[in-house]
Amino acid sequence: MKIIVTGGAGFIGSHIVDAYVKAGHRVAVIDNLSTGFRKNLNPRAKFYKADIQNAPLIERVFKKERPEIVNHHAAIASVIQSVRNPLAVYGANVMGTASILTALVRYGRGTRKKIIFASSGGTLYGDSPEKIPADERLPMRPISPYGISKLLGEELIAHYSGAHHFSHLIFRYANVYGPRQNPKGEAGVVAIFGGLMRKGKTPVIFGDGTKTRDYAFVDDVARANLAALRRGTNVTLNIGLGKEMSDRKIFDTVAKYAHFSGKPKFAPERPGEIYRIALDAKKAKKILGWRPRTLLDEGIKRTVASL
Template sequence: MKVLVTGGAGFIGSHIVDALIKENHTVTVVDNLSQGKLEQVHQEADFYQIDICSPELIKLIKKAAPEVIIHQAAQIKVNNSIEDPIFDARVNLIGTLNLLESAAQCGVRKITYASSAAVYGEPAYLAIDEDHPVNPISPYGVSKYAPEMYLKHYKNIHNLDYTVLRYANVYGPRQDASGEGGVVALFCDRLIQGETLTIHGDGEQTRDFIYVGDVASANLATLTKGDGSIYNVGCNRPTSINELTKILSHANHQSIKTKYTIPRPGDIKESYLNSIKAQRELDWKPQWSLHKGLAETLGSYRKDNRHLRVKVS
């Protein structure tokens, strides 16, 4: 199958590209390299440095003629969306609209869209399923949710099919330590430097950590399943930051220095997703335990000098 991946030079997108090529799909990658890295693009993929907001996008889609587009390109930082909501909307909303309009005009069959647990906001109940109220509390959450509505419109009007995947906290090799939601990458980075890990609050806040390889396999499942539906992609279990630190310490084979500081304003205390619907309808389930995934991630950071160093404030 011909598949185009936007953001295919980035953290999640590059893993999806690798998985697609492993399954013998023909892959085209679109990335403006503002966050992605060219060296992360599989050598068998066709790469084009194009911004999803660019009028050049439709020309490329017409040339590549993909059956499916997996849309990963996005502005991903919550803080940036608060500081510059216009830029956030330009990339996540206008860029996605440009992609949808181009896809509809070029006869693309389907879009798989990377959404986020951020669309839910403060949990009304746990675990969060797909019927949970949508109540984003940041411009990022808003700009990730709005395209879901446009996808329904394009399906109804243009017969452009779609699947929405709402990701939990994705971690794994190639993730920049500066990325929003990248606590695993940040902790791995500082462990390698022998620095103390800073934990905001009491460390009992919980998140749903999903390994990037499992996210990639969920995307591949949508090539033939899940048309017109929304799915959570997570592990169905909460992990506290304290528990995360303990598992990393075990993977590191030595104790970790930690310090606790004041909670960050606006942080959600508890959150994890119910992904039973995806397991049932996409025939998908997470294969990586947190212990195995963290060990793999930490090992990759030790071997790979491409991770981004973060200045300690």
């Protein structure tokens, strides 16, 4: 298949590109390198340095590549940044998504055109949803501009795919972690904690350490995206372990593998962050045959070793 991966120089996107290339697909990457890195690029994939908000440039890339599949991972993926600068997040995550969809409508090829979209199970279900693990049927109640931008992205995709007769698959991820995650970024607590601990510095936990998140190892996420090439039509799927893990437990597990003996610093909660979440991924198992293979302890061990 001919596939375009947006955000393919980033943490998650680059692992997906690797999986696609290894499976024999022809892949082109679009990335503006604002958070991605050239070192993450697969040498067997074409690369276009472009911002997804630059609609004329995106259309030229699509016209040249004529993809059958678009895997759309390019985004500003920080809750904190979205609170600070919501307009930038809406521009990248909403208008950028509209740009990609418009180009797919005009220049996508084949009768099986499809978009695979990275959404956010960690933000869309809101603060402490009524059912945990949360399944895809729960109402969406995002409390941050980032979560709202992903909800709007999902709505755009449903509209475009219905109006223009192509298929879509939306992934609502838990907190994705693993090798290549930026330890100096604002998102990705495992890499941030590990990067600081490896330097002998003390990480900060925002709140009292009892906030919970669900997690997904990046290799497992890449496998889900590989399965999505041939399975799953017009569906939304959670991807995660289905278990709540507190910030303090993450700190302690990272510390074990980083050989760090210090105690965490604590700071006030940050706006836009939810208190509890875990995701029910049974639907992904049913439709894709997917299940997580990497338990959290092993995944953290591998992540810390990569830093």
